[in-house]
Amino acid sequence: MKNKYWPKENWRTLGPEGPDMDAQTIAGLNQILDSRHWNLCGLVIVHHGYLAYEHYYNGYGPDDTVHVASVTKSILSALIGIALDKGFIDSVNQGVLEFFPEYDPGPDELGKREIRIKHLLTMTAPYACDDEPFQEMCMSPDWARFALNLLGGPMGPGTFRYSTAGAHLLSAIITRTTGMSAREFANQYLFGPIGMKTLPDYKITAANPMGFFQGRYVKGWVSDPAGNSAGGWGLTLTPRDMARFGYLYLNHGLWGQARIVPETWVGESTAMTPNNYGYLWWLFGGNKINGSSIGINGCSNGTNGCSSCINGYAAMGDGGNIIFCSPEKDVVIAATASLSPDSSRLTALIMEEIIPMALASQPRTDDRDT
Numbered sequence: 001m002k003n004k005y006w007p008k009e010n011w012r013t014l015g016p017e018g019p020d021m022d023a024q025t026i027a028g029l030n031q032i033l034d035s036r037h038w039n040l041c042g043l044v045i046v047h048h049g050y051l052a053y054e055h056y057y058n059g060y061g062p063d064d065t066v067h068v069a070s071v072t073k074s075i076l077s078a079l080i081g082i083a084l085d086k087g088f089i090d091s092v093n094q095g096v097l098e099f100f101p102e103y104d105p106g107p108d109e110l111g112k113r114e115i116r117i118k119h120l121l122t123m124t125a126p127y128a129c130d131d132e133p134f135q136e137m138c139m140s141p142d143w144a145r146f147a148l149n150l151l152g153g154p155m156g157p158g159t160f161r162y163s164t165a166g167a168h169l170l171s172a173i174i175t176r177t178t179g180m181s182a183r184e185f186a187n188q189y190l191f192g193p194i195g196m197k198t199l200p201d202y203k204i205t206a207a208n209p210m211g212f213f214q215g216r217y218v219k220g221w222v223s224d225p226a227g228n229s230a231g232g233w234g235l236t237l238t239p240r241d242m243a244r245f246g247y248l249y250l251n252h253g254l255w256g257q258a259r260i261v262p263e264t265w266v267g268e269s270t271a272m273t274p275n276n277y278g279y280l281w282w283l284f285g286g287n288k289i290n291g292s293s294i295g296i297n298g299c300s301n302g303t304n305g306c307s308s309c310i311n312g313y314a315a316m317g318d319g320g321n322i323i324f325c326s327p328e329k330d331v332v333i334a335a336t337a338s339l340s341p342d343s344s345r346l347t348a349l350i351m352e353e354i355i356p357m358a359l360a361s362q363p364r365t366d367d368r369d370t
Helices: 023-036 071-085 107-114 117-121 134-139 143-150 164-178 182-194 239-250 263-270 344-359
Strands: 040-047 050-056 201-203 221-223 282-289 292-294 312-317 321-326 331-337
Touching: 023 040, 023 050, 023 344, 040 239, 040 344, 071 117, 071 164, 071 182, 071 239, 071 263, 071 312, 071 321, 117 164, 134 143, 134 164, 143 164, 164 182, 182 221, 182 239, 239 312, 239 321, 239 331, 321 344, 331 344
Parallel strands: 201 221
Antiparallel strands: 040 050, 040 331, 282 292, 282 312, 312 321, 321 331
């Protein structure tokens, strides 16, 4: 579909009296979120590039950045694709240890040499530990070496194992191949070109390594002691900037006339897999694997507690942070949320009620500037 509008510094909405969404849907969303917004900071819905719905909660506004947790991973996926396109990285089939020549796995851990970039992207790299020691990694002087030490174990690559440490290695690979941190690389080749806010560095201190998670209105992208941006977390974004990124992917990596992310990379990253996980993207919906339609939480055709199967892909972070993209409807739904002990209920609300309601909306057809 040819888009008639690309967001500039500000957004347009459709309709002389409001956004590109029918009044019944707007009323329904407001009714749900007025009483159950919990730890939600902001929600933006974009249709055909136009701002269709925007609300903020708990004292946050459109210019406030929030730590989006593992949404960071999907941003990092795009950066790997850009680095490949620009020749900084040769192939996703390169061995991870090629980028860390100083690291000696030892005679009992030679299996680490079989682990490829693609295994880190698809979360199919093996790890020697049962539970990832995230806090210990953040307190270590060398996060990348800490992550390399976690790789391996008795099983080889191929089994799905969600890991933030593996994502950090991808960030370190960007730094080693481009000479820039992932943050700097993103500011130049991704954030700036599509109108997202460029980000400053955020240093974690040894005295209070977890202070970032407790802060309100934090800004920037966390870096480790070596200057590598945190690979699987640590990025702060606004809902509007998240929506820009999602809209970039809906348009196959194109922003206006500018190619930002290779089209083939977007396709490979979001193609359905048996694990419902692409290149650091969660996959949902009507794509079929072994003859079965995959829905919310992996359900089949709306069963197992899923109210409706949704078709699309998502960057998802703890707390309810999400960028959901629906190619079928040309819709992006972006939400920021603060971390909370019971924040899983917000994720469930967004996936089971907000997204299906937004995708069922009937859009308006006239437009205006905002």
